[in-house]
Amino acid sequence: MTSIQLAENAPAIACDALCKAYRHDGALHNLALTVSCGEAYLLTGPNGSGKTTLLRLICGLGWPDSGRISIMGTALGPLSTRVLSRVSYVPADGGYYPNLTVIRNIDLAADLSPRTKPPDISRQVARGLGLTSMLDRRAVALSKGQKKRLAIACALARLPEVLVLDEPFAHIDVPTSRDLMVGLLESCTSQGLTILMSTLAIPPQTAIRTRYRVGVLNAGRITRETTVDGPLSYQAMLSIISVDDPQ
């Protein structure tokens, strides 16, 4: 029995009036975002629009200058480790131990998560991400795309309720990223996983059957939100971004 009192029907992620500024310029301006439990939300926008900053704040890796973030109805603060253990984060780079083998990395992530997991969770996750043939290889010896898949596997092995991914398809070939995208979004509906993903583009010809939302972040604000009920073409995605790109 967890000691956290979760609010009934609370959204998985709720950001309200979020502001964050760096030394030279602001990254987020009065940003509001709500992602319901079991929903997939794709965050897109040009480079430097504040996508990574927003994801880092949601994962408790930084603090907003003002505003409020809550995960599953619990407000984030410096001592929110319990609620953060329900969130998994895939950084844009790294997220695994290069000296360890693939299976060791996934085992480590799974074992250090407080949630109860099936005993073969590591192999299940590795199978799902196409890593079965390289379980005993050291992570350092993997290609960039394989390393990215390993980082996603480590995040999934923790059986999170909220999965936050920063540019998960960088360095991954188009067919693999397409399969990964479909698999991740479909797991939202099948397992109730909430996904918040930043991406510059959806892989071309991705046939997503589930409903998801796309938010365009521009200069620290969400300037457009679109609910997509079915496939979103690469061209349509580009047009959403380009409309809001100040350049």
Place this chain on the structure above:
Amino acid sequence: MRRLLRWELIKLQGTGLYPIAVYAGIAGAGVCLLLTKVQARYGMVPIWSDYFLTALTLVGGMLAPVILGLMASFVWGREFTDGTAPWMRMSGFGSSRVIVAKQLVILILGLLIAVSSIVAELIMGQVVGLQGFYWEIVRQMTFAQVTSIVIAWFGATWVSVMVCVFHNQTVPMAFATVTGFSGFLLKDMHWATYVPWTLPARYATLVAQSSTHDPTGALRVLNVPAVMVGLTGIVVTAVVLGLTEIRAER
């Protein structure tokens, strides 16, 4: 806690840190044997107690602070350079337990240095036929070697503070090297008592200066500052790790 410690130990597999700790102890013992033999060329009889005291001064007083500092830089810094630092905050264990597990791993590496050094000293000393062997000196010097390593480990907790501030390994490694060597060089200055990183070298000097080479007497002089250095290092690490932003990207 045991689960965290086990994984912290596993994380270091393949990094070379375990062999480096063992080789450092053996190398320290070898260098000290050479120094003891050089002394013998100038008319001094090479005896076990001199050999042990030279090893205590060199390994415990200089080598261990530098190597433990470098190891602490790696153990902590790699979490930031490998992009795994978010797990320190998101694992659900709480940062205090994560910090203790990491510090215990560094202590285990330090004890590996101490044990390998003592074993190598015993073997090398027997091979070259040093004079004046008795078990009491082995017991005393083992205690002294382990104690100096623990004192060096207390100092290494401040390296973890540096890592949590700078989020890399380079600055803490430079800090560890400078403080380790300068502590050895400054240990005889009268104001060195107030410089935390001179403590391992001062401990070795106090043991050597004691007529009975009593390691517990020297410890009584330095136990309070050493524990204070260690505790404040751990507390400051917890505060810095809890309050600063974690950059996950390399």
